[in-house]
Amino acid sequence: MAKIKKAYFCQQCGYESPKWLGKCPACGEWNTFTEEIISKPAGTMTDIRQTSKPVKISDINIEEYNRIMLANNEMNRLLGGGLVAGSIALIGGEPGIGKSTLSLQIALNQPNLKTLYVSGEESASQIKLRAERLGSNSGSNCYILSETLLENILLQAKEINPDFIVIDSIQTIYTDKLDSSPGSVSQIRECAALLMRYAKESNTPVFVIGHITKDGSIAGPKILEHIVDVVLQFEGDNNYIYRLLRSMKNRFGSTDEIGIFEMTGTGLREVSNPSEVLITRHEESLSGCSVAAMIDGARSFLIETQALVSTAAYGTPQRSATGFDVRRLNMLLAVLEKRAGFRLAVKDVFLNIAGGIKVVDPAIDLAIVSSILSSTADIPISHDWCFAGEIGLSGEIRPVNRIVARVSEAEKLGFKKIFISKYNKKTPELSKFQIKIEYIGKIPELVEKLFTASNKS
Numbered sequence: 001m002a003k004i005k006k007a008y009f010c011q012q013c014g015y016e017s018p019k020w021l022g023k024c025p026a027c028g029e030w031n032t033f034t035e036e037i038i039s040k041p042a043g044t045m046t047d048i049r050q051t052s053k054p055v056k057i058s059d060i061n062i063e064e065y066n067r068i069m070l071a072n073n074e075m076n077r078l079l080g081g082g083l084v085a086g087s088i089a090l091i092g093g094e095p096g097i098g099k100s101t102l103s104l105q106i107a108l109n110q111p112n113l114k115t116l117y118v119s120g121e122e123s124a125s126q127i128k129l130r131a132e133r134l135g136s137n138s139g140s141n142c143y144i145l146s147e148t149l150l151e152n153i154l155l156q157a158k159e160i161n162p163d164f165i166v167i168d169s170i171q172t173i174y175t176d177k178l179d180s181s182p183g184s185v186s187q188i189r190e191c192a193a194l195l196m197r198y199a200k201e202s203n204t205p206v207f208v209i210g211h212i213t214k215d216g217s218i219a220g221p222k223i224l225e226h227i228v229d230v231v232l233q234f235e236g237d238n239n240y241i242y243r244l245l246r247s248m249k250n251r252f253g254s255t256d257e258i259g260i261f262e263m264t265g266t267g268l269r270e271v272s273n274p275s276e277v278l279i280t281r282h283e284e285s286l287s288g289c290s291v292a293a294m295i296d297g298a299r300s301f302l303i304e305t306q307a308l309v310s311t312a313a314y315g316t317p318q319r320s321a322t323g324f325d326v327r328r329l330n331m332l333l334a335v336l337e338k339r340a341g342f343r344l345a346v347k348d349v350f351l352n353i354a355g356g357i358k359v360v361d362p363a364i365d366l367a368i369v370s371s372i373l374s375s376t377a378d379i380p381i382s383h384d385w386c387f388a389g390e391i392g393l394s395g396e397i398r399p400v401n402r403i404v405a406r407v408s409e410a411e412k413l414g415f416k417k418i419f420i421s422k423y424n425k426k427t428p429e430l431s432k433f434q435i436k437i438e439y440i441g442k443i444p445e446l447v448e449k450l451f452t453a454s455n456k457s
Contacts, residue, residue: 080253093234120172240356288375292367307371323353339395
């Protein structure tokens with residue numbers, strides 16, 4: 001009888017060690033090693049089978065991938081034009097953000113495809129109740145399987161021969177080949193490899209749902225993301241209704257795409273024009289509000305920024321930001337204090353990005369500064385103005401990329417004026433727009449144009 005071998009694996013990166021370590025030498029995380037049983041006897045080697053031969057690159061024929069068009073336009077765009085046959089996609093996100101809901105909606109809304117929805121977390125009756133709550137009546141061609149043993153799942157898949165498979169989730173699936181518990185590094189790695197082999201051999205696309213850790217990364221070894229073809233990750237706050245599905249990896253398309261969904265009582269609804277839902281049309285002018293023309297991935301849309309500046313009630317002023325980096329907010333406040341003469345060191349500053357969206361585009365700096373100035377002076381900014389520019393440490397307005405797409409989005413939504421950097425003036429395509437473009441170089445020019453125009457109006 002072969003001797004059972006044990007080893008310790010890092011649950012973050014999959015590093016293997018013969019003994020327990022407090023700190024992982026690979027990823028630097030603490031207290032991530034757990035003991036797992038490796039049942040393969042020492043000295044066993046896998047037979048080498050010659051399945052392919054090397055071919056000159058000039059002799060390779062390029063073939064288009066067979067894509068399956070889903071009944072979800074946002075997912076089709078994220079995947080690069082549809083689901084590729086034989087591919088495996090990984091969807092990650094926080095608990096309750098909509099991973100299972102979106103996957104079930106995709107499986108139910110494909111009446112022309114035979115789909116297999118495998119759940120290791122819910123029973124078949126629970127999935128049926130959720131399907132009825134989603135209001136989908138076209139799920140007659142969808143098969144539900146509540147199973148956690150991977151060998152049984154693959155056996156049922158070979159009998160049904162589905163066109164599309166959903167696994168919910170990879171952390172609950174295990175294989176008999178290993179003695180470790182479900183969710184361990186070795187189980188996740190082995191199950192993902194077996195699913196990949198089945199997808200390639202049967203030419204069946206597979207959707208795999210994965211949990212995430214407390215730092216926001218997908219749980220399990222990093223090799224899990226290397227095995228799959230597509231990695232999609234949900235972003236957003238559970239307290240808000242909007243969800244962003246971002247493409248982190250895509251072997252068959254661009255990673256610059258994002259999909260925006262709205263969580264409703266009947267599931268996730270596609271948001272085809274995010275600018276109209278992320279901008280609040282106020283009946284009366286309010287100070288501290290401005291609109292930014294931002295770009296996330298390959299998508300341009302407008303988003304509302306809200307700022308509140310008030311006298312500090314306590315000794316230490318508060319700095320709070322929702323959907324924006326607090327450290328960058330402190331930098332912008334320091335620039336306003338040093339370069340524009342606004343005394344904000346004794347003020348409480350609160351910043352909010354409408355809709356619960358997290359923004360990392362530096363072009364939103366100009367809108368944030370305008371909102372802070374508007375709240376400080378208690379002078380509202382016109383609702384048909386928007387901003388696109390990055391703020392430098394010397395107070396200059398730096399140019400931003402893809403300015404034509406930003407101006408085009410603002411004009412399409414009926415905005416009358418957009419403030420951008422004067423260094424973007426050399427862009428020849430800007431002359432074709434009907435919207436008025438204000439070119440500014442430094443923050444004092446912004447203050448003059450904002451408050452002078454507001455006083456006149």
